[in-house]
Amino acid sequence: MEKIIVRGGKRLNGTVQVEGAKNAVLPVIAASLLASEGKSIIRDVPTLSDVYTISEVLRHLNASVTFQDNEITVDASRELFIEAPFEYVRKMRASVLVMGPLLARVGKARVALPGGCAIGSRPIDLHLKGFEAMGAKVKVGNGFIEAESEGRLKGSKIYLDFPSVGATQNIMMAATLAEGMTIIENCAKEPEIVDLANFLNKMGAIVKGAGTGTIRIEGVESLFATEHTIIPDRIEAGTFMIAAAITGGDVLVKGAVPEHLTSLVAKLEEMGVLIIEEPQGLRVIGPEKLKAVDIKTMPHPGFPTDMQSQMMALLLCAEGTGVITETVFENRFMHVEEFRRMNADIKIEGRSVIINGPSELQGAEVSATDLRAAAALIIAGLKADGYTRVTELKHLDRGYLNFHLKLAGLGADIERVNDEVEIVDNVNEYVSDVNV
Ligand SMILES: CC(=O)N[C@H]1[C@@H](OP(=O)(O)OP(=O)(O)OC[C@H]2O[C@@H](n3ccc(=O)[nH]c3=O)[C@H](O)[C@@H]2O)O[C@H](CO)[C@@H](O)[C@@H]1O
Ligand SMILES: C=C(OP(=O)(O)O)C(=O)O
Numbered sequence: 267m268e269k270i271i272v273r274g275g276k277r278l279n280g281t282v283q284v285e286g287a288k289n290a291v292l293p294v295i296a297a298s299l300l301a302s303e304g305k306s307i308i309r310d311v312p313t314l315s316d317v318y319t320i321s322e323v324l325r326h327l328n329a330s331v332t333f334q335d336n337e338i339t340v341d342a343s344r345e346l347f348i349e350a351p352f353e354y355v356r357k358m359r360a361s362v363l364v365m366g367p368l369l370a371r372v373g374k375a376r377v378a379l380p381g382g383c384a385i386g387s388r389p390i391d392l393h394l395k396g397f398e399a400m401g402a403k404v405k406v407g408n409g410f411i412e413a414e415s416e417g418r419l420k421g422s423k424i425y426l427d428f429p430s431v432g433a434t435q436n437i438m439m440a441a442t443l444a445e446g447m448t449i450i451e452n453c454a455k456e457p458e459i460v461d462l463a464n465f466l467n468k469m470g471a472i473v474k475g476a477g478t479g480t481i482r483i484e485g486v487e488s489l490f491a492t493e494h495t496i497i498p499d500r501i502e503a504g505t506f507m508i509a510a511a512i513t514g515g516d517v518l519v520k521g522a523v524p525e526h527l528t529s530l531v532a533k534l535e536e537m538g539v540l541i542i543e544e545p546q547g548l549r550v551i552g553p554e555k556l557k558a559v560d561i562k563t564m565p566h567p568g569f570p571t572d573m574q575s576q577m578m579a580l581l582l583c584a585e586g587t588g589v590i591t592e593t594v595f596e597n598r599f600m601h602v603e604e605f606r607r608m609n610a611d612i613k614i615e616g617r618s619v620i621i622n623g624p625s626e627l628q629g630a631e632v633s634a635t636d637l638r639a640a641a642a643l644i645i646a647g648l649k650a651d652g653y654t655r656v657t658e659l660k661h662l663d664r665g666y667l668n669f670h671l672k673l674a675g676l677g678a679d680i681e682r683v684n685d686e687v688e689i690v691d692n693v694n695e696y697v698s699d700v701n702v
Contacts, residue, residue, distance in 0.1 A: 267657055267685050268365050268657070269655045269656060269659065269683060269684070269685070270655070270659060270670050271654070271655050271681055271682075272629075272644055272647050272648060272670075273647075273652065273653050273679040274629060274647055274648055274650040274654065274679075276513065276677050276679050277513045277514055278509055278676040279676060280517060280518070280675060280677065281517070281520055282504045282519055283502045283520045283521055284338070284498045284499050284506070284520065284521040284522060285310070285314075285502060285503070285667050286309075286311055286496035287312075287461070288312060288317070288664070288665050289499075289572075290378075290457070290497050290499075291312065292306055292353045292358075292360040292498045293439070293458065294462055295320045295324065296324075296360075296364050296609065297367060297439050297462060297465055298324075298340035298491070299324065299327065299368065300342070300371055300439060300442060300466075300471075301340075301490050302490070303488075303490050303491065304341075304343065304492075305339050305341045306340045306342075306469075306491040306493070307338075307493040308337065308493075308494050308496065309337050309494065310496045311336050311337060311338045311413045312336070312472075313333075314663065314664060314665060314666075315357075315660070317333070317662045318333075319357050320358065320361065320504070321338065323350050323361050323364055324340060324342070327349075327368070328344050328346050328347045333599070334406070340493075343491075346368065346371060346372050348372055348374045349377055350375075350378060352378035355378040360431055361377070361378075362393065362432065363432065363439070364375050365393065366437060366438070366440035367442075369397060369413050369414075370400055370440045371443060372418075373415045375411075378411075379410060383636075384600055385598040385636055390411075390432070390433070392428065393432060394411065394413070396424045396426075396440070397436075398446055398662075399422040400419040400448065401415055401416070401419055401420040402415040413690045418443065418444055418445045418485070419444035419445070420444060420445050421445060421448040422442065422449075422451050423449045424437060425450065425451045426450065426453055427452070427484060428565075429454040429455065430454060431454040431565075433454075434455075435462055435528075438481060439466070442469075442472075442473070443469040443487070444483075445485055446484075447485070448483045448485070449480060449482050450481045452479060453480065454565060455479060455566050455567065457477075457497055457523070457525075457526045458497070459481075460476045461496065463481070465492070470488070471483065471489060473485040480673070492528065495690050497523070498523055498682070499521075500522070500526040501573060501665070502665070503519050503521060503548070504576065505576050505641045506550075506571075506574075507522065507530065507534065508577065508579065509673065509676075511534060511556070512552065512579060515550075515551075515552050515677075516549070516552075520547050521546075524543055524551075527548070529578075533569065534550070534590060537557050537580070539552055539553060539556070555585055556582060556584035557586060558586030560589045560601075561577055562591040563590075564593060564594070565594065569576055571598060574590060574598060574640070575598070575638045575642035576638060576641055577640070578601065579645040579646040582605060582610050582611075582612065582627060583623060583625070585623060588621045589619070590616055590619045592618075592619075598636075599619055600636065601636075601639035601642055601643065604633060604635065604643055605646060607632050608630040608632065608646055608647075608654065609625055609629065611623070614628050614656075625652065629650045629651060629653040629655075630655075631655045633657050633658065634656055634657065634661045636657070640656060640658070640659065640662035641666060643656045644656055644662075644670075
């Protein structure tokens with residue numbers, strides 16, 4: 267079994283470069299299906315397992331996809347197939363993002379129902395309501411969602427009950443080729459929405475208002491391939507900022523965009539972390555003592571749910587009581603039990619977690635319950651006494667490229683091994699550690 271082993275106690279120091287954003291590149295790759303001519307070239311693509319999965323989905327839909335040196339080329343000019351099977355959707359929920367482009371271009375899409383996951387039930391009713399408002403007939407049965415439109419979709423006014431990122435993206439993509447104007451109200455405002463809108467506009471779409479609560483899309487007859495560079499990953503940047511802070515380190519996070527990180531920067535500053543804007547990114551200097559704060563996750567520009575578990579790791583090491591309230595996903599606290607294994611003083615009360623810090627964190631065997639929990643456990647391990655072993659790295663690999671190598675580059679005592687290698691290579695260390 268693969269695991270990351272980290273020994274706590276090292277201060278991080280140096281420079282780390284963030285990759286292109288996973289949550290921006292997935293919808294952009296899906297959107298490249300909308301181009302009926304040419305080859306789209308997408309740059310700064312992180313080589314993550316999710317990117318391979320979405321590329322496989324596109325190939326399955328008859329697009330040709332090549333991936334080399336952080337650059338993806340998509341040729342979707344052939345006739346497209348319409349089905350995204352369960353094997354892909356199961357691996358990665360963002361596979362449902364091909365639905366909007368398929369419906370717009372082919373008038374039909376068949377996508378396996380995603381089902382629940384470790385962070386919540388995650389329905390896609392808002393995506394489907396949007397498609398229906400544009401005239402599509404939607405049927406759910408036998409584990410699939412089928413959507414079909416007679417002729418072109420019709421522009422419509424759509425109000426989202428919640429500013430869902432995925433629903434905003436899917437509806438936005440569907441609307442680019444619809445007849446007339448679509449207005450999405452109470453839409454998501456995340457930077458990844460703006461990146462997708464920029465890509466669509468370069469393809470010949472007319473999308474206005476991305477980044478605000480109302481997006482207007484004027485449908486056009488067809489779209490063409492284009493070139494695009496993905497925005498830096500604000501969640502990866504934020505993760506390294508917290509890693510620097512927890513160790514009392516001094517790290518320049520290259521590629522961190524301050525405007526994408528305002529809520530995190532505000533909370534870190536409240537905790538006593540020094541953050542300096544530099545031309546290349548954000549420099550983060552951790553204090554001797556961190557102060558506890560309260561956090562409530564919210565849609566952008568609120569505090570991102572994707573930073574919640576990493577922030578929890580930091581609060582474990584802060585003085586005082588901090589409360590984290592999760593309002594975006596109903597079940598994103600699976601990592602709490604794992605933190606307890608590391609001696610955290612932490613309890614769940616409804617949708618909140620109460621953290622009495624600072625905990626004397628101890629190294630332990632822990633299991634990553636989702637992508638961000640994986641990073642959070644490793645971050646806690648940077649501060650814990652002794653060795654922390656984190657398993658279920660498939661979650662980490664969905665969203666972080668070379669995470670342990672980047673941390674090692676900053677001075678962390680960390681390695682990635684599989685069981686056999688660990689026993690053969692580190693037999694003395696391993697045995698002595700087990701006996702502690
Ligand atoms: C690939 C990607 O970009 N993933 C991000 C995206 O996920 P994703 O797009 O799935 O997240 P959403 O914004 O859609 O979901 C937010 C909330 O809305 C609910 N909901 C959503 C759609 C719907 O039709 N009905 C409904 O009830 C969800 O169950 C959840 O409770 O935004 C989330 C919220 O910032 C992030 O945590 C994910 O990292
Ligand atoms: C929850 C996340 O991703 P996804 O929506 O792909 O599961 C995430 O990036 O933290």
